[in-house]
Every structure is written in structure tokens, then in C-alpha cells.
Amino acid sequence: MxxxxxxxxxxxxxxxxxxxxxxxxxxxxxxxxxxxxxxxxxxTDSRGEAALVKQIRRMGIPVALGEVFTPVVAALRVLTLASRVLVLADRAVRDEFPAQSDNSRPTHVIVGDCRQTLSYPVLDAAFRAVRDGAELLALQGGRYFRAADGDHLDTGAIVAAIEYATGSKARLLGxxxxxxxxxxxxxxxxxxxxxxxxxxxxxxxxxxxxxxxxxxxxxxxxxxxxxxxxxxxxxxxxxxxxxxxxxxxxxxxx
Structure with a gap:
């Protein structure tokens, strides 16, 4: 072989x-x-590549930058310099998109792990942007994830809410x-x-x-x-x- x-x-x-x-x-x-x-x-859509590599290495698993691939990495490859994004995600992920931070008339709505920041106004802004023509990008479509304290609602459920409200289908990146x-x-x-x-x-x-x-x-x-x-x-x-x-x-x- x-x-x-x-x-x-x-x-x-x-x-x-x-x-x-x-x-x-x-x-x-x-x-x-x-x-x-x-x-x-x-x-994993809750942090950028560098932070995730550090977390994995702290657990004794030998990985380096460039050896971990996530939907955040995929999203950065999909977007262009002309992209304007509205990111439904916690700050650790939002900070991965500094060059696409203009939220006036977004060209893309990116949905990731937003457990710490999700609110109705944020969800409503994503709804309006997709209705106005922005492409809906799902960092992943999981229904639930497992953690030390049990199972939790995952990103796919938030994506499904926006899909249902807008009648649009998300492009899955993960x-x-x-x-x-x-x-x-x-x-x-x-x-x-x-x-x-x-x-x-x-x-x-x-x-x-x-x-x-x-x-x-x-x-x-x-x-x-x-x-x-x-x-x-x-x-x-x-x-x-x-x-x-x-x-x-x-x-x-x-």
C-alpha cells in the first residue's frame, strides 16, 4: 500500500x-x-485554527498549524476580498474574518457556534440579510454535540431556523x-x-x-x-x- x-x-x-x-x-x-x-x-466551529491547535496540543495530541482543517478554514477559502459578511458566531470565530467586517448589505451570512452571543436581534439581522440576497453559509450542520456536561444544541438547528424563515437553503461548508x-x-x-x-x-x-x-x-x-x-x-x-x-x-x- x-x-x-x-x-x-x-x-x-x-x-x-x-x-x-x-x-x-x-x-x-x-x-x-x-x-x-x-x-x-x-x-468544530467555535474557534479559529490557531486556538484549536493549542487546545488539541494541551491534551497531548501532536498536531501543528496546517494539520487541522475546520469549517472556519473552509469559509476563509470560499470568501473573496469583495465579500461582506455577517457572522453569527461567538467572538473567537468572528475575529477570523477581519477583512470582511462590513455588515452593510452583506453578501454572505455565516452561521457558526453562537452559544454565547445568540439573540433575537442577531437572528433577525441574519434573516433580513438572507431575504435581501445574501448567501447563507453554514459552518456545519450538526444537530447536537457532546460535551463533558452532556449533549447540547448544535449549529445546524440555528441554520435550520434561518432556512425555514427565509425559504433559502444554506451552503454547507463542513x-x-x-x-x-x-x-x-x-x-x-x-x-x-x-x-x-x-x-x-x-x-x-x-x-x-x-x-x-x-x-x-x-x-x-x-x-x-x-x-x-x-x-x-x-x-x-x-x-x-x-x-x-x-x-x-x-x-x-x-
Whole structure:
């Protein structure tokens, strides 16, 4: 097997309820020692790349700038210098868009994690902007996310409210968008691309759409989805990220 590009989901795969999954750091180091390229790709939309890299590194997981791909990174690649954006997100994400801070007649409305700042006037401003022709961009479409204190409403629910009120469909920038996969993977052909995650509605579905090999871990949302019907089926299933190097090696010698 030639060297692979392996995209690892963050929450539920490398990290669970705010703590690293046992063996996650060692698995990444083993894969890199074997010559594979490992990147973290995540629907995290609550902070910019640099802050997220620092957070991940504090948990002992070896990543660097340029190795973590998020919907915020995708949005910055989609926008142009002429874009004027209205950002429904907390300050950590809003600050990632300094050059597009003119909110008069926005060309785009970007919706991300806005737990700390969401209010009716802010939601109403987004509604009016989309009605006036701004493109609605969803950093991600998750229904809920898991944290140390339990499950919480996610960005997708806010996006759905604006879609319903305006009759417009958002352009999804995060998982399971095939565009997100292409931006994260670059020019790597599908037969050299592996996607590893816990969520069949995002990670595994996106891998299928992009023709990549998919691996589901039995952590994170695995149990929530175990009995669900009609979801994308992974190519492989492993107990946790700790077992990924052995799976990759086994496939290499087949």
C-alpha cells in the first residue's frame, strides 16, 4: 500500500467529552512513522485554527498549524476580498474574518457556534440579510454535540431556523460536504484517502460521497447510531483510534 492521507475526526474520535481517547497520540505517531500523512478534520466551529491547535496540543495530541482543517478554514477559502459578511458566531470565530467586517448589505451570512452571543436581534439581522440576497453559509450542520456536561444544541438547528424563515437553503461548508473533503484532502486520489470518525451521518457519509475508505470507531456517537437504519455503512469498524495503525498495516499486506 502506498502512503495514505488519513483524516481523523476530533470529537468522538480523538477526544471524547473533553478528554483524549486513550492511545490517540500514540496512534498518530505510529501512523506518521509508517510514512502516512495524518490530519485532523473537524466540524468544530467555535474557534479559529490557531486556538484549536493549542487546545488539541494541551491534551497531548501532536498536531501543528496546517494539520487541522475546520469549517472556519473552509469559509476563509470560499470568501473573496469583495465579500461582506455577517457572522453569527461567538467572538473567537468572528475575529477570523477581519477583512470582511462590513455588515452593510452583506453578501454572505455565516452561521457558526453562537452559544454565547445568540439573540433575537442577531437572528433577525441574519434573516433580513438572507431575504435581501445574501448567501447563507453554514459552518456545519450538526444537530447536537457532546460535551463533558452532556449533549447540547448544535449549529445546524440555528441554520435550520434561518432556512425555514427565509425559504433559502444554506451552503454547507463542513462535514458531510464533499467540498469540505476535497479542501481538507487536497489533490490526493480517493484510493489513498482514509476518513476516520465516529459519526455515520457526517464522517462516514462524506467518505462515501468522496470515494474514500471509511473507518468508524466505537467511541463518541457510535452507540447513539448503532440501531439506526439507512445510515452510511463504514468500510471498517474498530474499537477506538488506538487500533487504527494495526488496521492500516493489515490492509497494506493484503
Amino acid at each position: 502506498n502512503s495514505l492521507v488519513i483524516l481523523l475526526d476530533l470529537d468522538g474520535t480523538l477526544v471524547e467529552r473533553g478528554r483524549p481517547v486513550p492511545g490517540a497520540a500514540h496512534a498518530i505517531m505510529e501512523l506518521r512513522r509508517a510514512g502516512h500523512t495524518v490530519r485532523v478534520f473537524t466540524n 462535514k458531510p460536504s464533499p467540498d469540505f473533503l476535497r479542501l481538507a484532502a487536497g489533490d490526493v486520489p480517493a484510493d489513498r484517502l482514509w476518513v476516520v470518525g465516529d459519526d455515520r451521518t457526517t464522517d462516514i457519509l462524506m467518505a462515501h460521497r468522496g470515494g474514500a475508505t471509511s473507518v468508524q470507531v466505537r467511541t463518541g456517537k457510535y452507540l447513539d447510531q448503532q440501531a439506526a437504519e439507512g445510515l452510511a455503512e463504514p468500510t471498517h469498524v474498530i474499537d477506538s483510534i488506538a487500533g487504527l495503525p494495526a488496521l492500516v498495516e493489515a490492509q497494506a499486506i493484503r
